[in-house]
Amino acid sequence: MTFPGLLRTHHRGGGSLNRMILLSGVLHLVALVLLMVLGPVSAPTRLTFGPVYSVSLVSMADTALNASPAADLTRDVLGAVRQDRSTVLRKEPDILPKRKNDPTPRQTDLDRTIEELRRKVAQTERAAPARPDMTARLSTPSGGMSDSDLNRRMGVYYAVLWNRIRSQWALPADLTRGQALEAVVHARILRSGEITGLEFEKRSGNRFFDESVLRAMQKAAPFPPLPEWIPDRMIDVGIRFHSSQLKR
């Protein structure tokens, strides 16, 4: 009964619908032109959808403690609140030890090569169970930073998150009774590092497991503030907790 009624409404409004679409199109076009003219001139935007990367990292316990190249980045991430915010990006080459050691103009090529190697390694090592596995899908951001650069830096930030959350996760093995459990939570991390919208995407079905996962998130927060080179106001992360290594 309601179906013909709906159709009749469309029938009467057929002509005006066409006009409305046309009007909407013109308005959109105007808005688009305005956006392009008044948009950020300083930051050249690249009109690509960007490649999909898989970033695989080793435990932050290593990267944070050893004086590896990533350690400097970690410091960069952890100490994101700086006195002089405007010069951060320009200072960067000094912060990154790789560039300090080898300041060649072909840096981006080198980065790309490293990234490619890393991607290959990531693909071959995906099966390794002992490592934290992270998959990041980023679209190309603005801001003049190369994809690999941003991916690498995001990877470091994610590794800090991973390490923080894992180090707060406490759960006696007996409470899972030897079951293989998985719970997935997601949260948004604000620029300040605080989390909001902590929610279960998937519960494990074991209330002790789920409770321990929430506690780990709550204890780990607030996280370090989002570094300036992260283009968004907030980032959205999901964390999959597994009990695969809990023996009965």
Added chain:
Amino acid sequence: MREPLRHGAKGGFPLAVLLLCLLLLVPVPVLARVYLDIDSPAFQKFPFAVADFQPRAGGPGTEGLSAGLADRLGRYLDVTGFFNVISRKAFLEDPRKAGILPGTFRFSDWSAIGADYLVKGSFRIAGPDLDIEARLFDVVRGEVLLARGYTGRKDRPEELLRRLASDILQVLTGEGGVFDTKIAFQVKSKGRADLYTILFDGTERKRLTSHQSVLYAPRWSPDGRSLAFTSLRDGNPDLYIHDLATGRTRKIMDYPGLNLAGSWSPDGRRLLVTLSKDGNEEIYLLDMSSYQVRRLTVNFSIDVSPAWSPDGRKIAFVSNRAGSPQIYVMDADGGGARRLTLEGSYNTSPSWSPRGRRLAFEGMSGGRFQIFTIEEDGSNLLQLTFDRDDNESPTWSPDGRYIVYSSRGGGGKLHIMNVNGTNVRTLVEGGAASPVWSPRPK
């Protein structure tokens, strides 16, 4: 009827597609959701703090009790294997300034030292009584999880603290503790032994018998009131029952040859025994009211060490019918026997988990006996001990969370471990053997 719709779509659709394409070309930096995988918790124990108990009224006998009660509660929590009790040396809070009620202290003082949970309590001594009030706090959320008072004799504060510890365990793990359960065992000295009991936490050791003889296989009745065991006191391995309430021991079976207690039925009315009166060792069912026996296994090989499943439907036992001693499972009426252990040349002493699906046993591994557990269907074999001593006689706690076993190292020790093989602690040293865990007191 559909014509107007198609007409409407004709003009608007290409334009809409064009607009959509244009919109898509505007780069909007969006970081899609990233997933991080965390494969295992960093800690298998809850970080736990016990603040010193505060006296509600001063007076004689309260000195030292503040720290004493807290320390003792901390020890009880520690032996459960569920908690990492934080040393008071790490505490930030000034106990003279902080209260014990919510709002009178700062949770941040406790979260800063890594505590997930906190117990604060107060006490009062009134005549012969000790009155304890305790609160369990969730430090992360700033909530009260438990608030309870306990009253008892002031010379036995441990009873109150055991109840408190059990209540804490109930709240945080869904099951109370086994603080009020005992482990029976024998202590051997120069070939002579007697039966003893000790509490789960290693306190209140008591001697039960004065046989000064060779003993075997003590077995608790399901109500925890009596222990069946075999003694050579009169020259033959006869079967005895010790009544814990009266302290009396009586002989109930003295067939020629072996009279060995196996396992009580879950209802306590029958006892599985091993007798050799008919030739070789076979498993029999003893009715505890009529003392009649019924033979369950008929075999030319040896059948010993029967253990009832918690539901009373199956019996695990040891047989050498395939050449080497192995563990078998049969129906409660003696039929349908199948071999459970397929690995190893010597597997014995089966004990059924009160949770029902798993069995513990001792098995030869690398020339030593070690403790194993296995699923009732023979899957998921797990070795729990790996040291260089012979580890024997595993039995489960009534909540199925722990296993007590004996070790021949150091002249005979008893150890308790969590069922995943972690958190091993020594319960008794010096000639101890044949441990068996009591049911919960009823």
